[in-house]
Amino acid sequence: MTNRQLGRLVSKWQSILRLQDWDIEVVPVQADYVDLQDGNTGLCERRAEFHIARITLAMLQSAEKVEEDLLHELLHVKLVPLWALHLNARKLLGGAAQELLTNCWADIEEPLISDLTQALLKVHGYGC
Numbered sequence: 001m002t003n004r005q006l007g008r009l010v011s012k013w014q015s016i017l018r019l020q021d022w023d024i025e026v027v028p029v030q031a032d033y034v035d036l037q038d039g040n041t042g043l044c045e046r047r048a049e050f051h052i053a054r055i056t057l058a059m060l061q062s063a064e065k066v067e068e069d070l071l072h073e074l075l076h077v078k079l080v081p082l083w084a085l086h087l088n089a090r091k092l093l094g095g096a097a098q099e100l101l102t103n104c105w106a107d108i109e110e111p112l113i114s115d116l117t118q119a120l121l122k123v124h125g126y127g128c
Helices: 003-016 063-078 080-093 095-123
Strands: 023-029 042-047 052-058
Touching: 003 023, 003 063, 023 063, 042 063, 052 063, 063 080, 063 095, 080 095
Parallel strands: 023 052
Antiparallel strands: 042 052
8 A cells, every 4th residue: 555545545534533633644664663562553642632643554464454454543533532531530530440440441442443443444335
């Protein structure tokens, strides 16, 4: 996939997800550079207060998989308001409740984003 094709995908999904007010940088990396968590092929770093995000995507797979990974990471950006609420609640709760909330978030966020990714791809004509 070329940088131009990747740029078009970013614009397309930013529009669909109504994230045009975000400055999103996508950094394609090759297989030998992949330093992502737990074997993931995408990673999203976001700064909610500035509406900026940096998405690192491994480009070692098919164009369809790259698009799926891009959408998945963009959904992390879309859920930033919930993430901020989670962080604020953790600060207020402290102690054991803080750890419980962190574990609950981890159990909820990734499966939710994976399900939303598949649903959006299906709605937009992709065979999932």
